[in-house]
Each structure stands twice: as structure tokens, then as C-alpha cells.
Amino acid sequence: MISLEIRRSNLVFNLAEALWYFSGRGDLEYISYYAPGIRRFVLGSDALTGTAYGPRIFTFGPSRLDQWASVVETLREDPDTKRAVVQIYRPEELTVPGNPDVACTIGLQFLARNDRLNLVTYMRANDAYRGIASDIFSFTFLQELMARELGLEVGRYTHMVGSLHLYEPDVGPARRLVASPHDQGATRDRMPDMPSGDQRPYVKRVMQIEEGLREDAVRLGVSEIMTLDLPEYWRQVVAVFELYRRCKHHTCADDDGLLGELYPLYRHLMVNRFPKLSSDPQAKAAVS
Incomplete structure (x- = not known):
């Protein structure tokens, strides 16, 4: 990244x-x-x-x-x-x-x-x-x-x-x-490691959830995402897709602090790409 x-x-x-x-x-x-x-x-x-x-x-x-x-x-x-x-x-x-x-x-x-x-x-x-x-x-x-x-x-x-x-x-x-300066606004945070083993069962589950999010038929809060039957690595992917759903279909609001639950690199990239995510006090506090 x-x-x-x-x-x-x-x-x-x-x-x-x-x-x-x-x-x-x-x-x-x-x-x-x-x-x-x-x-x-x-x-x-x-x-x-x-x-x-x-x-x-x-x-x-x-x-x-x-x-x-x-x-x-x-x-x-x-x-x-x-x-x-x-x-x-x-x-x-x-x-x-x-x-x-x-x-x-x-x-x-x-x-x-x-x-x-x-x-x-x-x-x-x-x-x-x-x-x-x-x-x-x-x-x-x-x-x-x-x-x-x-x-x-x-x-x-x-x-x-x-x-x-x-x-x-x-x-x-x-x-x-x-x-531009080679490190301007950059972060040293790295992509997380995938869990061990065959990832296909996890990917299949993520893609099932993604379809509902893409169609705006499913809306997930922090508690729903954090209790999904998935490893943390793949729950984070779902969280990214949920935040995008909010920006795509609604107002990019992070009213439940989901942004603050992301891996540091993911949070950095999402705010940089979708600045409105950090426009409310709760999101700003999570990012800082």
C-alpha cells in the first residue's frame, strides 16, 4: 500500500x-x-x-x-x-x-x-x-x-x-x-498478516456479506462486525466495506466509532481517501 x-x-x-x-x-x-x-x-x-x-x-x-x-x-x-x-x-x-x-x-x-x-x-x-x-x-x-x-x-x-x-x-x-516530500503524510504502519491455512472459506463468507453491503440491504455496526464468525483480519475487510457503504449510499458518517476499530494503516488510508469519515468529533477522536 x-x-x-x-x-x-x-x-x-x-x-x-x-x-x-x-x-x-x-x-x-x-x-x-x-x-x-x-x-x-x-x-x-x-x-x-x-x-x-x-x-x-x-x-x-x-x-x-x-x-x-x-x-x-x-x-x-x-x-x-x-x-x-x-x-x-x-x-x-x-x-x-x-x-x-x-x-x-x-x-x-x-x-x-x-x-x-x-x-x-x-x-x-x-x-x-x-x-x-x-x-x-x-x-x-x-x-x-x-x-x-x-x-x-x-x-x-x-x-x-x-x-x-x-x-x-x-x-x-x-x-x-x-x-512532493517522499514521506509527506505517510505512515510506517504495514498491512497485517493473513491467518494461516486456506483462506477460501473466509473469503466466501466475506463476499456473502459484501453483496448485502453493496446493495445497501445490510448495515453493520461495530458490535455486529466484531462478533462475525471470521478471523480479525477478515473482519477488518468487512469493516472497510461497511464504511464504504456509508459513503456510497449515505453521508460517510462514522457515528458508532467504527473507524477507530480499524488497523492503523486502514484508518489512515480511509480518512485520506474519504475525509468526511473524520468530520464528526467521535471519528476525529478515534483517528487521533
Whole structure:
């Protein structure tokens, strides 16, 4: 996570996108709630193709191959293997006329070395200001999920890009970012560690709750979130989604002090992205 104040990192979207991938989904309804602008990449359907990596990971090609499961099995049988690769890019994407949604990621290579799980990501192209930050978050999130399932520590992450580009509308923000003090408004707080073991049961439960929050059919207070049948790590994710629901559907009010229950990094990022969350005295006290 980039915690610089000027960068205004979107923790909500980062978590939502990573879970979108890990849930094997490609639906526009879900991801556009967190990133409305993504609708411009859809080619005549209600689902994304190239941008949606989840179906590529879990139901790839005509055989609907679960690449995640095959990589897990391969690494368990031969921890020294160099074949634990998840393919994302598909060559037939180039044959679709006017396709605005071609996968930027070629593949992910998992390498187990010295009881640590390393990940190398190969990109054909990457947006240097917006896309790269989201991609590195999502792929290291997947790396940690895979490491926990295999019982390994998280190792090194390597991000390789064939063509790194900066879009014209981002030139000004990028210049301001480079010119700002490197630690202005930043925090030394880090992402928390995931619990051990296979995270899929927890993710399934989180996504069930997320749907209700996204539709504004469920509203959760502090006590409801803190007593969910989930590890603290995943309860915090639900709390982030609940705060976003309040900002998306209502007035961003933190009238029950939920903001103060977040991990320090999460609290920092949420206030930086959604300043109205700290506009009432109770929230301000929690942040301080």
C-alpha cells in the first residue's frame, strides 16, 4: 500500500479487486460499484474479459481449468518446480475487433524457495501511475493467499513489465507526486498478516456479506462486525466495506466509532481517501 497523503490510495478498491480475482468473478456489477469508470472497458456485455483475471485463474479455457488448484498441487508435489505458472493473457484476445479489454498481465509464476513463496509477475504493459499500484497490491495479495494455503512464508515479489506507460491525464498528478516530500503524510504502519491455512472459506463468507453491503440491504455496526464468525483480519475487510457503504449510499458518517476499530494503516488510508469519515468529533477522536 502507498500511504502518501498526496497519492490518496484507494484501499477499498484494492481489497475489492483482489477479492474479485480470488473469487473467480468477471461480473461488471460487482467491480463497477468500486470503480464506476471501468464500464468503458466493456465490449457489449455485462462482464469483463481481459481485465477480469479471476475466470482466467480458476476456469481457464474450454476445459475450465482451475489453474490455482493445479499450481497448489504442483508445488506440493515438487517444491523446487519451475512450472507453477498461472497464465492470464490469451492470444485470441487480439482477434476481437475493437477490443478495449485485453489482459495486461501475461502470467504469474510461483516459486517456492527456502520455505518462502516468491512470485514473479510478467506484464505486457502497465500504467505507471494508477494500474501498477493496484496490480502489485492484487498480485502480492494472491501471493500471500497461496503462501498461507501451502504453509509457506511470503517471500520476494518481482514485477516485470514489457511496456511501462503514463497516460496524459496523469502527467500532472505524477509530477506533483514526484516533487512532493517522499514521506509527506505517510505512515510506517504495514498491512497485517493473513491467518494461516486456506483462506477460501473466509473469503466466501466475506463476499456473502459484501453483496448485502453493496446493495445497501445490510448495515453493520461495530458490535455486529466484531462478533462475525471470521478471523480479525477478515473482519477488518468487512469493516472497510461497511464504511464504504456509508459513503456510497449515505453521508460517510462514522457515528458508532467504527473507524477507530480499524488497523492503523486502514484508518489512515480511509480518512485520506474519504475525509468526511473524520468530520464528526467521535471519528476525529478515534483517528487521533
